[in-house]
Amino acid sequence: MAEVTLSNVSKAFGKTQAVSDISMTIGDGEFVVLLGPTGAGKTTTLRLISGLEKLDAGSVHIGGRDVGQDTPAQRDVAMVFQQYSLYPHLTVRDNLAFPLRSPILKTPEDEIARKVHEIAEVLQIPHKLDNKATELSGGEMQRVSIGRALVRDPSIYLMDEPLSSLDAKLRADLRVELKRIQAELGSTLLYVTHDQVEAMTMANKIGVLEEGRLVQFGTPKEIYEDPVSVYVASRLGLPRINILPSGLFPGAHKGAQIGLRPENIRQGDGVEARVVRAEHLGDQTRLHLDVQGHAITTLTDPHRTYSSDAMIRISPQNPLYFDAQGARVA
Known part of the structure; x- marks a missing residue:
């Protein structure tokens, strides 16, 4: 070799x-x-x-x-x-x-x-x-x-x-x-x-x-x-990373766009999100949400059930930031 x-x-x-x-x-x-x-x-x-x-x-x-x-x-x-x-x-x-x-x-x-x-x-x-x-x-x-x-x-x-x-x-x-x-x-x-x-x-x-x-x-x-x-x-990543306007979430942000992997969205506090549907995959549940017209996918407890149109609260955890052209902001 x-x-x-x-x-x-x-x-x-x-x-x-x-x-x-x-x-x-x-x-x-x-x-x-x-x-x-x-x-x-x-x-x-x-x-x-x-x-x-x-x-x-x-x-x-x-x-x-x-x-x-x-x-x-x-x-x-x-x-x-x-x-x-x-x-x-x-x-x-x-x-x-x-x-x-x-x-x-x-x-x-x-x-x-x-x-x-x-x-x-x-x-x-x-x-x-x-x-x-x-x-x-x-x-x-x-x-x-x-x-x-x-x-x-x-x-x-x-x-x-x-x-x-x-x-x-x-x-x-x-x-x-x-x-x-x-x-x-x-x-x-x-x-x-x-x-x-x-x-x-x-x-x-x-x-x-x-x-x-x-x-x-x-x-x-x-x-x-x-x-x-x-x-x-x-x-890389399934489900794909969520790319959203930073202004969707309160607080100071480093870039125009915020990138959230599905596993980096915390439930319990933050902005209000409407449940569109839940996909139960056995070892995990993919939760499809709507926040002010923006589609978001996150992962959640596979044993928990969600009804369509239920309201939950979510907040970013370990977000990535990008500028308006898509380049990473350190």
Whole structure:
């Protein structure tokens, strides 16, 4: 594995600036997630690291070496795509072995057999090795697709939303599994997603992208608790953070807008709020409120019941403040 460094990386497609002046370091053995909506520049960044796209400006270093002039094969990266990308006529064993049989790697057959068995054990699919790819479930196919990357020992694994086409349960299962595999192998991994749950549960570091710019880079805890803007604050947390005019609550305030995570709203005193509805989710209740025409979501005791149009009082606790343009006010 190796450290990967991006320095002032930019890429445009015609008049569209896909990536703009991105600088970040993916440490050796780190699991880094790039988070942002469609069009934020996540996949383009991945493709620039892999060599599938050429840089307009800046540099990419892998293991301390400038790879700007290297082909994808010379960069020693392994990519996993959103779609399964398996050979349907081959068995699981041969699909896993395929990258190792490339003329560049020239891996001996006994070494191929060892690596394939090792990765099949890690992925918990050794009993499927002789099945054709077409005989697998969607989750098993994606495991094999991930396994095709894992059999190699590249400098970095690059994964482009590999779980997004799976159903919710499989996604949750493979999230846990992928993090376990990465920790076991000590791999350097860059993972692209728009799913905040994937980012929060898997990453050592998260890079938040907005319109091709890296607007914040840090641990999930840092980004959740100390976001630099309304945009970043809104990327993490379910239910989403409440962004409200500061004047909605009495007292002195540091910014034009106040940001309240659902868990940072105290009941019992403060401004009057009308209960719109209560969602009972077993371990918690989400309370949807209206305060002077502003919608607010908070969390409350799952054992307490609320009737629609009931009036309660709420007040801010540990609020975040933002200026009128959405930038964080310290």
